[in-house]
Amino acid sequence: MTTLTEEYAAWLTDFLPGDYYERYREYRWDIELRRAHQRAAFEAGWLQPTWPREHGGRSLGLAEAMEIRLEAAMRSAPKLPNVAGPGVAAPGIRQFGTPEQVDRLLVPLLRGDEWWALGMSEPEAGSDFASLRTRAVRDGDVFRVKGRKIWTTQAHLSKWCTLYVRTDPDAPKHRGISCLILDLESAGITIEPIRMSSISDETFCEVLLDDVEIPAANLLGPYNGGWQVAMSSLNHERQMIWIMNWVEIQRGLTCVRDAGTTHDDYASGEVFTELGSLLADAEAVRATGYRALNNELDGRPSPEGDILKLLGSQTLQRVWELAAAAAGPRSIDDTDLLFERQDGLAATIYGGTSEIQRNIIAERLLGLPKG
Known part of the structure; x- marks a missing residue:
């Protein structure tokens, strides 16, 4: 069978x-x-x-x-x-959307007919998402929005955006946030792509919102309940990130091994020592991923998600740096290897920076005091 x-x-x-x-x-x-x-x-x-x-x-x-x-x-x-669409926006719409929102938005998103951006990070609220300042004020049947978003991937190519805004400035910062479905063709929006230092088709953008009107019917999830929408949506993304990282780690390790056939310095002790360490870390990523799955299936709390993000992205970055070392002088003009190294570095930033992940692990998992 x-x-x-x-x-x-x-x-x-x-x-x-x-x-x-x-x-x-x-x-x-x-x-x-x-x-x-x-x-x-x-x-x-x-x-x-x-x-x-x-x-x-x-x-x-x-x-x-x-x-x-x-x-x-x-x-x-x-x-x-458009990874942000099926990977993050779709789970949020499916879980929190009204029947009308699901009927109108979900299938075009999943088919790729309409692209989505994530309006989360701001110039002074990157990894600290709860500190966002973009403000939305209810005015009859619309919300009026002013603010700025940055690092908004593919906003210039997207039709829609899950826009996280502050709707209650007096509430604790995690509780005064709402999620609005923003039509990126609305009046008052300026989208400026950010020049990238690497080869990528996932261009970052800055999105400026100047008195933008968003229908009140476009509220996704509860009013002032945007934090819950964001965390649930991002949880789906985190589950995918470790798998992508693990596979890319395997591909990088293969490149290191292949370099041994053409580069005399490959057999140096330092390369072999690092290779052995990375092989072990790669297996640790996979085993931890399965442990997280088992916890989810059994309905148990699973702290492995934060550990997986940190371990996977850091290991991926180390793998491609070792691949460059094993390639020797040939790495200088190898554009594909340069892209892999830059992409490995990006993995330590998107989905939560390594610095923030360490803070989360220290405070929530180990119970250490805040610095």
């Missing part, structure tokens, strides 16, 4: 071009292929495996869904062109 993982693998093989792996460095940037993959995955039920068919899934259990996602990552399935 064919397993679900085998069924998915066969489906992916049929979808991918015959020379996909031979030309992976080119195909990884092919936006049309990535768009087509998202649509096809939605229609086949592989996009959100735990969700019902009408929402791009097969109503699978968490363990089965993880195996599908691991298989997709290990097979280097085309990356979603």
Whole structure:
């Protein structure tokens, strides 16, 4: 009998071009292929495996869904062109949206027909999300919004944004936040892409909001309950990040091993010592991911999420730095290796910086006093 993982693998093989792996460095940037993959995955039920068919899934259990996602990552399935949509916005809309919001927004989002941005970080509220200052004031049937968002990935290409705003300035900072669904084509919005230092199709943007009107019907979740919406939505993203990091770590380790066939200094003791340490850390990431899954299945608190984010991103960065060391002088003009190193560095920033993750682990898991 064919397993679900085998069924998915066969489906992916049929979808991918015959020379996909031979030309992976080119195909990884092919936006049309990535768009087509998202649509096809939605229609086949592989996009959100735990969700019902009408929402791009097969109503699978968490363990089965993880195996599908691991298989997709290990097979280097085309990356979603707008990760924030299916990865963060969709779970929030599905969990907190009104029936009208779900009916209008969810399927176009999942199919990739409409892209989404996340209006969270601000110039003075990056990793400290609860310190956001963008203000929304209710005025009849609309909210009037003023403020700034920054590091808003792909805002210039997106139709919608989950915009987190302060609706009660007198409430404790975690409790006075609401989430609004913002049409990025509304009057009063200026979107300015930020110049990137690396090769990437996930451009950061700054979003300026000057007396923008948002219909009150676009409130997502409870009024002043935006913190809950954000944490629930980001939890889904965190579950995906460790899988992506683990697979990229494996690919980086393969590059280190392959460098041994062409670079004489590869066999140095320092390289071997670091390689051994990284092999162990890679297995620790995988084992911790499964432990987190088991806790979730049993309904137990799972502190592994914060540990996974820190361990996975730091290990990924170390892997690609070791790959550069193993490559020696050839790494200087290797644009692909440069991209991997920059992407590994980015992993320690997106989804919660390593510094913030250390604070969370120290305060919430170890019970240490705040500094």
